[in-house]
């Protein structure tokens with residue numbers, strides 16, 4: 592494999608993956624197509640941007656003409672990360688989600704149809720299945736039943752990708768992951784939001800009763816899963832789930848973060864719930880573990896400690912993200928909840 596094309600490589604998952612992959616495959620050419628949305632940053636890639644193997648194009652995947660103009664001529668393996676990903680924002684305005692996650696997806700698939708590709712890997716999510724019942728785990732053949740606009744847009748993208756795979760016989764695989772956490776995640780998401788607010792003496796807005804469960808996967812374990820899929824000559828299955836086996840209730844995550852940051856108990860604020868909030872996500876990833884001999888290596892206590900230390904040590908990175916647009920999102924999302 593000689594040329595990897597990554598979309599969304601300046602965001603949280605994409606940048607962590609590019610760093611991880613480049614460290615292990617120094618000679619592979621990397622092309623990154625990213626339009627630098629609010630959640631991305633060029634500083635996420637560190638020195639990698641000055642490496643001779645690296646090329647970057649500031650292109651929005653919803654612009655088919657621009658996408659065509661930068662798409663490489665040689666056969667590439669594509670890892671498609673670019674997406675709008677924050678559930679709460681999709682509840683405020685679903686349109687960017689439909690545009691990027693469905694129309695943008697279709698543009699990527701068209702490029703894959705018209706150009707030589709070795710493989711296209713679509714980064715998807717456990718949210719496409721909807722909430723998992725209190726017991727049990729969803730397998731890849733579970734019918735899709737998304738419950739919020741973000742999840743519905745990802746499900747739409749997945750279905751399009753499967754249709755292109757079937758109709759045009761394209762080498763497409765979908766990877767559906769549980770929640771990923773780690774350094775450089777935009778501070779609107781639960782873990783970085785709670786850490787940064789705790790460190791800054793602000794309130795920690797816990798939605799509803801705080802008994803919702805998520806399965807938290809350390810970002811490097813996620814990256815290694817993607818790397819194995821990228822390097823596989825002929826994956827057996829069209830869709831793979833990956834999970835951490837690390838179910839945590841939100842209020843327990845909050846308590847752990849509060850302990851690690853010496854946060855005052857008064858900072859924890861139970862607030863109005865997220866509408867349509869899925870209580871639990873849990874995936875069966877038997878296929879992936881068996882085929883790729885993969886399993887997560889970072890235990891939760893180590894991961895949550897490391898990520899807390901990272902945000903503590905990178906206050907300047909956080910400050911850069913908490914600009915005007917973050918502040919107005921934050922006001923709209925939380926102030927009425929705090930006032931209730």
Ligand code: DAU
Pocket residue numbers: 676677678679715716717718768769770771779780781782784796797798799803804805841865872
């Ligand atoms: O499950 C995979 C998904 O995980 C990804 O596909 C999404 O892109 C990613 O955003 C994430 O979705 P969640 O909704 O699970 O993540 P979030 O960090 O927004 O919330 C995690 C849990 O914490 C969820 O139960 C809601 C709760 N929460 C979140 C925020 C932002 C709070 O209680 N308070 C908050 O302020």
